[in-house]
Amino acid sequence: MSEPLVVCVCDYWQRCHFHNRPSREAGDSSRESKSLRRMCIQVDAINGNYYLREFLQQKELALRLKRQHGVQLVWLSFEPPKRDTVDYRFADILAHTLWEHIEVEHLMSWLSTLGGGFSALGEQFERCAETAGKISLQQLKIGLRLGDPFLQARCKLYFSISLIQRGQLRAAKHLIREQYAFARSNAEKDVRLVRMCLGIWQRLSYEYEQRQMRKKCN
Structure with missing residues (x-):
């Protein structure tokens, strides 16, 4: 069974939050030196939350990205929205x-x-x-x-x-x-x-x- 798609969210303060990152075993240094092919997406935080949910829940999307494009890491870089939205309802x-x-x-x-x-x-x-x-x-x-x-x-x-x-x-x-x-x-x-x-x-x-x-x- 293939490993799930790793998703990293980089917030406004450049802090990284990883999802589906495999745990490192003691004495295993191979993962530290191994580089992952990433797909970088720069998006505002409002739409970025929808992107994150889709990448985590849609297994078919993650599988297609890995097989057809060789993507191993999705890097979501959040930026402030141009205009604040108000939930009028x-x-x-x-x-x-x-x-x-x-x-x-x-x-x-x-x-x-x-x-x-x-x-x-x-x-x-x-x-x-x-x-x-x-x-x-x-x-x-x-x-x-x-x-x-x-x-x-x-x-x-x-x-x-x-x-x-x-x-x-x-x-x-x-x-x-x-x-x-x-x-x-x-x-x-x-x-x-x-x-x-x-x-x-x-x-x-x-x-x-x-x-x-x-x-x-x-």
Whole structure:
């Protein structure tokens, strides 16, 4: 079986990168003195990458170069392109992604303001507490879309406040414990999340105390 075609890429800084170069065995000095017939191609780096892929993957091309032209080494000398190319398709995808994140952050700000207002009214009106919970669930959907686990945890804590205001203390307790376990495992990344869990837990404890006092009075 014949040896594969050796390809050398010479970059902008005249550094050589060889492909398919046979390994030298210890004590074998015959390869050092043996010269290879080369085919030199000077091409810009953009097209040069396509050339390199063809020479490495197209075995029939390499075989024809060796048999018909006696080429043993392809020397690709890269030079800077005359004009930089822009991947407009990828640029459009990136611009759309950035625009989407900006709009989502803007929407999250509005929902946080709106949810905070309804949560404050939820101390007196159960309907407002329920609306604040629905807003928190909408924020959670956005957090799931963004793939941000810390944002998702904060939204769940917002929802737990709504549960506390509506008297669903047991459901709120389990939800807060889950987020506190997550916050403790990532305390170095988000210390505020740990403090947020502790603050809401104190509010939950207060509601439990008030419930016990009402039971004793009755």
